[in-house]
Amino acid sequence: MIDLTVIQVAIIEDERVVLDSLMAFMGKDPSINVVHTGYSIEDFLSSAKGKKTTPNVILLDVNLPGISGIDGIAPLKKQYPGVNIVILTTFEDSDHIFRALKAGACSYISKQTSLLLIGEAIKIVAKGGAYMSPAIARKIVGYFAPEKKKPKNLTERQNEIVALIVEGKSYKMVADSLCVSIDTVRSHIKNIYRQLEINSKAELIRKSYNGEL
Amino acid sequence: MIDLTVIQVAIIEDERVVLDSLMAFMGKDPSINVVHTGYSIEDFLSSAKGKKTTPNVILLDVNLPGISGIDGIAPLKKQYPGVNIVILTTFEDSDHIFRALKAGACSYISKQTSLLLIGEAIKIVAKGGAYMSPAIARKIVGYFAPEKKKPKNLTERQNEIVALIVEGKSYKMVADSLCVSIDTVRSHIKNIYRQLEINSKAELIRKSYNGEL
DNA sequence: ACGAATTTGACATGATGATGTGATTGACAA
DNA sequence: TTGTCAATCACATCATCATGTCAAATTCGT
Incomplete structure (x- = not known):
């Protein structure tokens, strides 16, 4: 027992x-x-x-x-x-x-x-x-908490790009959506990755979904 | 003071x-x-x-x-x-x-x-x-917790692979983790994409984070 | 024991992504 | 006025991904 x-x-x-x-x-x-x-x-x-x-x-x-x-x-x-x-x-x-x-x-x-x-x-x-x-x-x-998102000093433009990427768009699609060159998008992505200390789209999406930016 | x-x-x-x-x-x-x-x-x-x-x-x-x-x-x-x-x-x-x-x-x-x-x-x-x-x-x-599980028709192995992908791993890393060939991983991914009617890693991650599988 | 589903694998090709170097422009602050 | 910074774009290169076709070994239910 x-x-x-x-x-x-x-x-x-x-x-x-x-x-x-x-x-x-x-x-x-x-x-x-x-x-x-x-x-x-x-x-x-x-x-x-x-x-x-x-x-x-x-x-x-x-x-x-x-x-x-x-x-x-x-x-x-x-x-x-x-x-x-x-x-x-x-x-x-x-x-x-x-x-x-x-x-x-x-x-x-x-x-x-x-x-x-x-x-x-x-x-x-x-x-x-x-x-x-x-x-x-x-x-x-x-x-x-309503979190005052002060976190990742990301630029307005950078956040825009992140939003599109997270939606599942490719660089090309993002470039078209924003009416800029695909190289511009690449450039932004590089900066974003450096600032967030990540190195893949997967990580970016995860961070976004976890409200870490 | x-x-x-x-x-x-x-x-x-x-x-x-x-x-x-x-x-x-x-x-x-x-x-x-x-x-x-x-x-x-x-x-x-x-x-x-x-x-x-x-x-x-x-x-x-x-x-x-x-x-x-x-x-x-x-x-x-x-x-x-x-x-x-x-x-x-x-x-x-x-x-x-x-x-x-x-x-x-x-x-x-x-x-x-x-x-x-x-x-x-x-x-x-x-x-x-x-x-x-x-x-x-x-x-x-x-x-x-109160996540109601509506398990998709994905196989055990397929779910395993999805889990690793969602964690941000590359095909190569997944292959190494599971001790299989990278072509096998590719093969699984192809099937998973077809079953979920998606066509990018980003969408897979999004679905996973939304509890859609 | 048969067939279906699952898992594994190879080979191939074009698309997309990750990273680097470097340049131009405009805005805003010191 | 001189910087710094954001945003733009151009190459370039290698890695990874998406997709296709085909096929052998394994598991499992009837």
């Missing part, structure tokens, strides 16, 4: 050092019981068959071999409907954060966070709450 | 008991300095003229006489651009929460929260972070 007052936790983490310290810490906490671990999503799911205990909380790394932690959220929730996913990672950019949340993660915690706080976060999500690291929570609230 | 290491806090709260206990607690914390208080938005703003100190953080009640705390956020931010607004309230319904966030609040805390945690929250927002009570954070993450 499983003690329902004890939180059943699973951990998916490929770094031994991190996994070991998490295990060691939780082993000392009587209210937490680590029932299952894995080095990757695939590893975890394949070995999940033989388990009879269902985790309440899954502590999930993002940078995993094979399927990424974020892409792994869906299969994990399929295997364990209603499980609480806690992302534990070093990636703190908006892109990763929002993709994780959209996939159904309920907490997103920086690996900088102390073990004590991670333990607290687990207890919080097990009770139906959610915990976010301060810097991450700030990015999330920033999503809602 | 104002000590910049000390957080300048203002409090707007109409309940004497609450205000007094907040003041008493913060008076004991050397890193917090309460510079201004008010019983209402109007009261606070009118008496703000005579003050020379600018608050870093404003602790704001929602249920105030006159202008509500939420409607007061805009004028407060106009008076003190860049100030961090911390909502402290008993209202925990989604409506109040999201209206406050949209108005520019960066933290939303239940009045059930201990004075200790409220103090922590103030320090967190002063450092550029954000803190949410667990139950409130859960409602916020819930805002992102």
